[in-house]
Each structure stands twice: as structure tokens, then as C-alpha cells.
Amino acid sequence: MDHLAHVSNQPNSQPQSQISHLALDIGGSLIKLVYFCRYDDNCRDDDELRSQNESLGSESDNSRPVLGGKLHFAKFETSKINDCLEFIHSMKLHLGGFHDCTAPSSDKIFIKATGGGAYKFADLFKEKLGVSLDKEDEMECLVTGANFLLKAVHQEAFTYLDGQKEFAQIDPNDLYPYLLVNIGSGVSMIKVDGDGKFERVSGTSLGGGTFWGLGRLLTKCKNFDELLELSHQGNNRVIDMLVGDIYGGTDYAKIGLSATTIASSFGKAISDNKGLVDYKPEDISRSLLRMISNNIGQISYLNALRFGLKRIFFAGFFIRGHAYTMDTISVAVNFWSKGEAEAMFLRHEGFLGALGAFMSYEKQCLDGLTVNKIPQRFPISVSSAGNKIYCSMNGKSNDNESIECTVYRT
Ligand SMILES: Nc1ncnc2c1ncn2[C@@H]1O[C@H](COP(=O)(O)OP(=O)(O)OP(=O)(O)O)[C@@H](O)[C@H]1O
Numbered sequence: 001m002d003h004l005a006h007v008s009n010q011p012n013s014q015p016q017s018q019i020s021h022l023a024l025d026i027g028g029s030l031i032k033l034v035y036f037c038r039y040d041d042n043c044r045d046d047d048e049l050r051s052q053n054e055s056l057g058s059e060s061d062n063s064r065p066v067l068g069g070k071l072h073f074a075k076f077e078t079s080k081i082n083d084c085l086e087f088i089h090s091m092k093l094h095l096g097g098f099h100d101c102t103a104p105s106s107d108k109i110f111i112k113a114t115g116g117g118a119y120k121f122a123d124l125f126k127e128k129l130g131v132s133l134d135k136e137d138e139m140e141c142l143v144t145g146a147n148f149l150l151k152a153v154h155q156e157a158f159t160y161l162d163g164q165k166e167f168a169q170i171d172p173n174d175l176y177p178y179l180l181v182n183i184g185s186g187v188s189m190i191k192v193d194g195d196g197k198f199e200r201v202s203g204t205s206l207g208g209g210t211f212w213g214l215g216r217l218l219t220k221c222k223n224f225d226e227l228l229e230l231s232h233q234g235n236n237r238v239i240d241m242l243v244g245d246i247y248g249g250t251d252y253a254k255i256g257l258s259a260t261t262i263a264s265s266f267g268k269a270i271s272d273n274k275g276l277v278d279y280k281p282e283d284i285s286r287s288l289l290r291m292i293s294n295n296i297g298q299i300s301y302l303n304a305l306r307f308g309l310k311r312i313f314f315a316g317f318f319i320r321g322h323a324y325t326m327d328t329i330s331v332a333v334n335f336w337s338k339g340e341a342e343a344m345f346l347r348h349e350g351f352l353g354a355l356g357a358f359m360s361y362e363k364q365c366l367d368g369l370t371v372n373k374i375p376q377r378f379p380i381s382v383s384s385a386g387n388k389i390y391c392s393m394n395g396k397s398n399d400n401e402s403i404e405c406t407v408y409r410t
């Protein structure tokens with residue numbers, strides 16, 4: 001990896017017109033990247049961009065040069081941080097930071113970063129890429145990212161129950177308070193009362209890392225998606241002890257428990273005279289997924305109840321847009337709250353922290369970039385070194401999870 005160091009201090013090697021800003025969220029399991037890149041001039045012609053621009057709303061101004069770009073999202077396993085460094089280096093993303101305006105003569109580049117890895121890997125970034133990580137608080141970034149997505153991105157939040165996905169209409173003026181549950185390696189529960197107004201009210205160590213860690217040990221799956229995929233075909237009743245198993249097939253109606261309710265996750269494994277090899281990996285995966293999801297759903301509901309919150313937004317890469325995970329969480333919230341509270345999910349579930357770090361560039365002066373909220377169709381405005389960029393987050397993210405942006409040069 002030493003070969004990365006030789007370009008580390010060449011901020012001017014990036015063409016002036018190539019606007020590209022990078023922010024990182026380095027978590028216990030995954031590194032998340034958000035960066036803005038304008039299209040290559042050859043990618044799209046001006047007419048195409050102008051017609052796209054016209055479709056965006058009344059604020060469009062055809063007299064200004066229009067550039068197109070994308071807000072890109074990428075992720076890497078934290079254990080493979082070298083792949084991430086290679087990627088940043090090959091894309092020259094490390095040059096998309098800011099210079100310390102209090103020391104104008106310095107060519108030191110700072111990249112916005114959040115998550116525990118912003119501390120743990122600061123020296124590695126310095127050594128391999130020659131950049132310093134400007135650390136932003138993880139909880140603050142999660143909240144900034146969530147508020148931005150919920151207010152600015154069309155069809156960002158949705159409910160999921162009984163296999164039905166329904167986009168939620170979020171009124172930006174009636175968003176607070178809500179509970180944000182970020183399911184990463186561990187789980188943070190944050191009561192959000194406004195922009196920058198929040199409190200981390202609870203958390204649990206039984207999170208995504210637990211599911212993936214135990215699942216790996218018990219099933220020999222090689223990657224997270226394989227484990228998740230496996231759960232599709234599994235039957236948790238083979239391993240979980242149900243109320244009916246204890247009550248001879250009947251409900252315990254007096255306390256509201258049906259025969260099919262899980263009485264004890266993995267409980268059958270104690271009574272059966274079986275070893276690990278006697279259980280199918282898919283059944284293990286299914287039980288594990290239900291155990292973790294149910295538990296998070298229940299703790300979330302209890303915290304929502306504690307503060308009288310009706311809306312709970314679930315985020316973090318544990319969810320992975322996975323139907324069974326979302327269904328289990330929704331059922332748990334619905335069951336415990338007797339229908340009073342609602343579980344919602346976010347399309348950019350895993351990128352809240354990285355988006356929050358990206359938006360924190362607005363705190364920097366001069367050649368940093370500013371991110372303002374602009375109403376309706378132009379929710380994000382980024383200005384950098386004289387260029388003003390209006391990103392229209394129209395909600396149509398592609399397979400790479402990037403978001404199209406229209407850019408005006410001023
Ligand atoms: N490709 C993957 N590799 C590993 N874990 C994955 C993958 N995809 C999804 N996950 C799940 O997502 C979790 C990590 O989610 P996320 O990136 O939101 O958290 P994190 O920032 O790494 O953790 P923390 O915030 O606790 O430091 C993993 O623990 C795992 O359950």
C-alpha cells in the first residue's frame with residue numbers, strides 16, 4: 001500500500017472544474033462513503049441536462065451554464081479498509097476535502113469523517129493518503145443525515161407490513177419528535193426534537209454485528225448477504241420454542257399470547273438431543289434474524305413509549321432493505337404498541353452518518369462547501385470555490401445508490 005503515499009500531497013492535481021467532495025462514516029462493520037462528482041463533460045450533453053433541469057421546477061434558470069453530477073454512495077467492509085483506501089486513491093477522492101482556512105499557506109487536506117474509525121484509522125489515512133480526518137460526532141451526523149433525507153428526499157421513508165411497502169408522506173413541518181433507531185454493529189436509539197436537537201436515549205449491543213457474528217459462527221456463511229438470503233428459506237419454528245410448544249398447542253390467551261408466539265428464541269435447541277450439525281443453516285439464520293429484529297423492535301417501542309413518540313425510523317445497514325427483517329420489526333412495534341406506534345424505514349438506510357458528515361462541510365469557510373436547505377425541488381445547494389451546485393434529490397437512485405444532481409455554475 002505504500003505506493004499510495006506518493007500522490008498524497010498534490011491537491012492541485014485535481015482539475016479545477018472537477019468538483020468532488022468526500023465524507024466518510026467509518027463504523028465497526030462497514031465504511032460508508034458519500035461523494036459528489038460532476039459528470040464528465042462527455043457524459044451528457046447540455047440539452048439533455050437542460051431538459052432535465054426544466055423538469056425540476058420554477059427555480060430553473062436556463063441562462064446559467066448547467067452541469068450535471070451525482071451524489072455517490074459506496075461502502076466497504078471495515079476489515080477491508082485497504083480496499084477502501086485504494087478506491088479513494090484511484091478515484092482521487094482524497095483531494096475532495098478542504099484546506100484549513102486559518103492556515104492559508106498550508107496545503108494540508110481535511111476530509112470530513114465520523115464513526116469510531118475516524119479516530120481509530122486517522123493515522124492510516126494520513127500515512128496512505130496524506131489527508132487528515134476532520135472528526136464529526138457520530139450521533140450528530142446520524143441526526144443531520146436523517147433530518148436531511150426525511151425533509152428533502154421524495155419517497156425516502158416507507159412502512160413495511162405484511163409484504164406491503166408504502167411510501168410515507170412526511171410533512172417537514174410536522175416531523176418532530178421522532179425516535180431514530182440506527183442498527184449498525186450495535187444499536188443507538190436517539191430521540192430527535194429538531195435540527196441539531198437530539199438525545200441518545202438508549203442502545204443495545206444486540207445488533208447487526210451480533211446477527212452477522214453469531215450467524216457466521218453457526219452457519220459457516222461466507223458473507224452477510226448469503227446469511228440473509230439463507231433466512232428466506234428457513235423455518236424458525238424448528239429451533240425457537242413457541243408458546244404452543246409449552247402449552248400443548250394452545251394459546252395462552254389470558255395474557256395475550258398466541259400458540260405461534262415465540263416463547264424462547266433458540267429454546268428448542270436445549271430440549272432436542274441435537275447438535276449444531278442437526279440443524280439446517282437456513283433455520284438457524286431465520287431464528288437469529290427474528291431474535292435480533294424482535295428484540296430491537298421491542299426495545300425501540302419501549303423507548304418510544306417512554307417519551308410518547310409515535311414515529312420510529314429504523315436505519316443502519318443491518319436492515320439492508322430486507323423484507324423479512326422489516327416485517328419482523330414492524331410486527332414487533334405494532335404488537336407491543338397495540339397499533340399506536342409505527343415503524344418506518346429509509347431508502348438510504350445505511351448512509352445517514354456519512355451524509356451528515358458530508359453536510360458538515362458547510363461549517364467550513366472559503367473553499368469548503370456549504371449545504372443549505374432550499375425548498376422543494378432543490379433541496380441541497382453546495383457551493384465551492386465560486387461554483388454553486390444545486391442537487392435535485394429526486395429520489396431516483398440507481399443500482400449504485402447514487403443520486404442525480406443538476407449543477408449550476410455561477
Ligand atoms: N456486506 C456486509 N458486510 C458486513 N455487514 C453487513 C454487510 N451488509 C450489511 N451488513 C450488516 O450491517 C451492519 C453494519 O451496519 P452499519 O454500517 O450501519 O454499522 P456500523 O457503522 O458498521 O456499526 P457501528 O455504528 O455500530 O460502528 C453489520 O453488522 C451487518 O449486520
Ligand SMILES: CC(C)(CO)[C@@H](O)C(=O)NCCC(=O)O
Pocket residue numbers: 027028116138184185186187188202203204205
Ligand atoms: C458504540 C456505537 C455508538 C458505535 O457506532 C454503536 O455500536 C452502539 O450504539 N452500540 C450499542 C452500545 C450500547 O448502548 O449498548
